[in-house]
Amino acid sequence: MTDVIDEGALRQLYDDFAAASLKPLWTEIGNLQPEFPQPDALPHRWAWADLLPLAERAGDLVPVGRGGERRAIALANPGLGGQPFATPTLWAAIQYLGAGEVAPSHRHAQGAFRFVVRGEAVWTVVNGDPVQMRAGDLLLTPSWHWHGHHHVGDEPMAWLDGLAIPLVKKLDASFFEFGDDGIEDKATPEQSRSERLWAHAGRRPLSALENKPNSPLMAYRWADTDAALAAQLELEDEGYPGVYEPGHAALRFTNPMTGGDALPTLRTEMHRLRAGTTTSTQRSTGSAVWQTFRGRGTAELAGQRFELAEGDLITVPAWAPLRFTAQTQLDLFTFNDHRILEVLNLARGGTEPVRP
Ligand code: 1HN
Numbered sequence: 001m002t003d004v005i006d007e008g009a010l011r012q013l014y015d016d017f018a019a020a021s022l023k024p025l026w027t028e029i030g031n032l033q034p035e036f037p038q039p040d041a042l043p044h045r046w047a048w049a050d051l052l053p054l055a056e057r058a059g060d061l062v063p064v065g066r067g068g069e070r071r072a073i074a075l076a077n078p079g080l081g082g083q084p085f086a087t088p089t090l091w092a093a094i095q096y097l098g099a100g101e102v103a104p105s106h107r108h109a110q111g112a113f114r115f116v117v118r119g120e121a122v123w124t125v126v127n128g129d130p131v132q133m134r135a136g137d138l139l140l141t142p143s144w145h146w147h148g149h150h151h152v153g154d155e156p157m158a159w160l161d162g163l164a165i166p167l168v169k170k171l172d173a174s175f176f177e178f179g180d181d182g183i184e185d186k187a188t189p190e191q192s193r194s195e196r197l198w199a200h201a202g203r204r205p206l207s208a209l210e211n212k213p214n215s216p217l218m219a220y221r222w223a224d225t226d227a228a229l230a231a232q233l234e235l236e237d238e239g240y241p242g243v244y245e246p247g248h249a250a251l252r253f254t255n256p257m258t259g260g261d262a263l264p265t266l267r268t269e270m271h272r273l274r275a276g277t278t279t280s281t282q283r284s285t286g287s288a289v290w291q292t293f294r295g296r297g298t299a300e301l302a303g304q305r306f307e308l309a310e311g312d313l314i315t316v317p318a319w320a321p322l323r324f325t326a327q328t329q330l331d332l333f334t335f336n337d338h339r340i341l342e343v344l345n346l347a348r349g350g351t352e353p354v355r356p
Helices: 005-020 048-061 165-170 191-197 221-239 338-343
Strands: 044-046 073-076 089-095 100-108 112-116 122-126 129-133 136-143 146-150 155-161 176-178 250-254 267-273 282-284 288-294 297-301 304-308 313-316 324-325 330-336 349-351
Touching: 044 048, 044 089, 044 304, 044 324, 048 073, 048 089, 112 330, 122 136, 176 191, 221 250, 221 267, 282 324, 324 330, 330 349
Parallel strands: none
Antiparallel strands: 044 313, 073 089, 089 155, 100 146, 100 176, 112 136, 112 155, 122 129, 122 146, 250 267, 267 330, 282 349, 288 313, 288 330, 297 304, 297 324
């Protein structure tokens, strides 16, 4: 290399790189390989009190049916350039279905879940199995399972949808197929067939010994979740182990076949804080969405403070330190992409202080 750089020749070199569809590393490396994660996604809060009236207006103005498929309104993280993504890997939306409405059946490569804040008037039919959606329940629609929703009550219902849409888009692994326009069988059983077979913790049917990546259990009911969280805190009162950290009960929704995550692309958990508890501060690679189910509190997230009321949602970008304080008993649902990071051996993090 010569000592004196010929600026004109250098500019010409860069122009020729561009014309040949090439890009040198040395001008890009800071962006490509930062010392620690530098996400574009921002910490952000969506208040349920803002989301619900907007969803109701959509309910008045926008029909639900074939083509649009779902009256789902996505959280668009303000750091992600207007894309309908909560984080670089996670889709989160409020979906709204009015009395008597039907969301037509379809299936797609992206696995999905629903988490219900209020109501119990909708059945989601998953591969022909009608599953009631009630407040506090986590309902699964694993990859490539047919699903449509039908509303049988008088009051409209809104819930949270989570999918790994951005991840699957990035991986160019999306497939989609339309099903029947209506729902033939509008049965409304109290228990789905999947629950009758699989909702028996620690008891595996001998007819199903082969592990599958998706949970065969389509509904994780609030009554069971509530009892499991309550038991952790009761045991803490009695001086026995089992609670996640002081004043903080937590559980993960798992595939009863494997004990692993209920869905391969989305980790789902429920947390309960006693009134007055502050959690440890944690941060990790990967991103997350949290939703308040019941109670009030605050999230301190990357130096910002967000008040949380019932139904409120926050997005947690990679490596952003997060802790919660509960004003009342606080029940929080969360989903994240941490399992993907684990599979790829990219999971890092834990409690503060964690220096990169
Ligand atoms: C979907 O199928 C549902 O089934 C909700 O309720 C949201 C977002 C993108 C693609 C498919 C549903 C969706 C979705």
